[in-house]
Structures are given as structure tokens and as C-alpha cells.
Amino acid sequence: EPEVTQTPSHQVTQMGQEVILRCVPISNHLYFYWYRQILGQKVEFLVSFYNNEISEKSEIFDDQFSVERPDGSNFTLKIRSTKLEDSAMYFCASSAQGRDGYTFGSGTRLTVV
Amino acid sequence: AQSVTQLDSQVPVFEEAPVELRCNYSSSVSVYLFWYVQYPNQGLQLLLKYLSGSTLVKGINGFEAEFNKSQTSFHLRKPSVHISDTAEYFCAVSDNTDKLIFGTGTRLQVFP
Numbered sequence: 125e126p127e128v129t130q131t132p133s134h135q136v137t138q139m140g141q142e143v144i145l146r147c148v149p150i151s152n153h154l155y156f157y158w159y160r161q162i163l164g165q166k167v168e169f170l171v172s173f174y175n176n177e178i179s180e181k182s183e184i185f186d187d188q189f190s191v192e193r194p195d196g197s198n199f200t201l202k203i204r205s206t207k208l209e210d211s212a213m214y215f216c217a218s219s220a221q222g223r224d225g226y227t228f229g230s231g232t233r234l235t236v237v
Numbered sequence: 238a239q240s241v242t243q244l245d246s247q248v249p250v251f252e253e254a255p256v257e258l259r260c261n262y263s264s265s266v267s268v269y270l271f272w273y274v275q276y277p278n279q280g281l282q283l284l285l286k287y288l289s290g291s292t293l294v295k296g297i298n299g300f301e302a303e304f305n306k307s308q309t310s311f312h313l314r315k316p317s318v319h320i321s322d323t324a325e326y327f328c329a330v331s332d333n334t335d336k337l338i339f340g341t342g343t344r345l346q347v348f349p
Contacts, residue, residue, distance in 0.1 A: 128280075130280075155335060157336070159337075165341070166327070166339045166340060166341045166342060167281070167327060167329075167337075167339040168339070169336040169337060169338070172334075172335060172336055179335075180334055180335075180336055182336075215280060215281060217281075219335070222335035223269055223331040223334070223335035223336075223337075224269065224286065224288055225271065225283055225286050226283070226337070227283070228273075228280045228281040228282070229280055230279055230280035231279075231280050
């Protein structure tokens with residue numbers, strides 16, 4: 125079964141530091157997403173990416189966030205200057221056809237201290 | 238705007254008993270509906286989805302869900318649960334875009 129792979133599984137960073145969360149989507153998928161889940165809360169949409177550009181982003185996805193597909197296989201989420209409230213589980217997902225169902229990765233737990 | 242309501246934050250049930258996890262949605266357009274399961278310390282796994290057609294949808298692990306347009310519901314059911322079904326279950330909706338809007342989740346706890 126093809127998988128979406130996320131690294132690292134855990135990341136601890138100091139407030140104000142930049143972090144890059146990495147994802148390897150399923151190879152023939154064309155749609156890519158980032159979601160986050162703050163501890164004890166619901167999963168929230170951050171951004172969708174298709175054809176090398178952002179197709180939609182949420183209010184959470186402000187100027188501190190960016191996404192990139194640097195080499196045709198990886199899909200990264202960068203947070204430029206982390207805040208305490210960025211602590212969450214971040215999930216990457218990919219899809220072959222968009223809204224008819226994604227495959228999620230197992231997540232990166234980001235802790236900002 | 239879309240929203241998803243999962244009415245029960247926790248559902249305790251004994252092994253081999255039936256279970257129903259409730260999900261209601263609001264949307265002004267036709268929707269796609271999903272149930273995802275999250276086992277402890279793992280990611281989100283798709284259980285089943287409704288895109289169109291038959292309103293009764295069968296998924297993995299013996300789960301099924303019924304789309305009811307008039308009641309705007311998509312309740313998840315299983316006739317006989319196992320200990321291994323203990324997990325968090327999320328209902329999600331997608332309308333004309335491809336982002337998912339999730340409910341707050343229902344924690345299913347199965348006791349021996």
C-alpha cells in the first residue's frame with residue numbers, strides 16, 4: 125500500500141526559530157495538503173497545493189508559513205519564526221484526484237518551547 | 238459556510254456490542270462526506286467515503302455509514318465492535334473545493 129511519509133516524527137524547536145517539515149507524497153498524486161491538529165482539538169486545513177502553486181489556504185496560513193515542492197518528490201512546510209501556539213501535530217496528505225479522498229501521513233509533532 | 242458536528246465526544250461500549258457515531262453537517266451545496274480513524278500516535282486513515290450514488294457506504298474494518306440528505310447526517314455504524322476499534326473517529330465534509338472540514342472527533346472506547 126503506497127504511503128505518505130513525513131519526517132521528522134517529532135521536532136522540538138525554540139520560539140522564533142525556523143522549522144521545515146518534510147513530506148514525501150505518493151508518487152503519482154498531484155494534489156498536496158497540510159493540516160494541523162492542536163492537542164485535543166480538531167484537524168484544521170492549512171493549505172492545498174496543485175500544479176506547483178497554492179490553490180487554497182486558510183486564515184491560519186499567514187506570512188509565517190510557506191510551502192514548496194523543491195524537487196518533484198518532497199513537499200515541505202516552512203514556518204519562518206515559530207510561536208508557542210504553532211505547537212501541534214502537522215499532517216501532510218496527497219490525493220490523485222483532489223476532493224475524493226486523501227492519504228494522510230502519520231504526522232510530525234512540533235513542540236515550540 | 239460548511240461545518241461538521243459530531244455530537245458525542247466520547248462513546249464507551251462493550252466488545253461485540255453495536256455502535257453508532259453521529260455526524261451532522263451543514264452546507265449549501267452538494268458535498269462529499271468522509272469518516273477517518275486515528276489510532277493512538279498515528280495518522281488519519283480513511284474508513285469510508287460518500288461521493289454519490291448509493292446512500293449506504295461500506296468501508297474497511299466492518300464499518301458502514303448512511304448518507305441522509307434530508308437530515309444532513311452521515312452516521313457511522315458497526316454491528317459488533319472489537320477492542321482494536323478503540324480510536325478517535327473524525328467525520329469530514331468537502332464541498333466545491335478539495336479541502337476537508339473536520340468535526341471535533343469522537344473517541345470510541347471499547348471495553349472487554
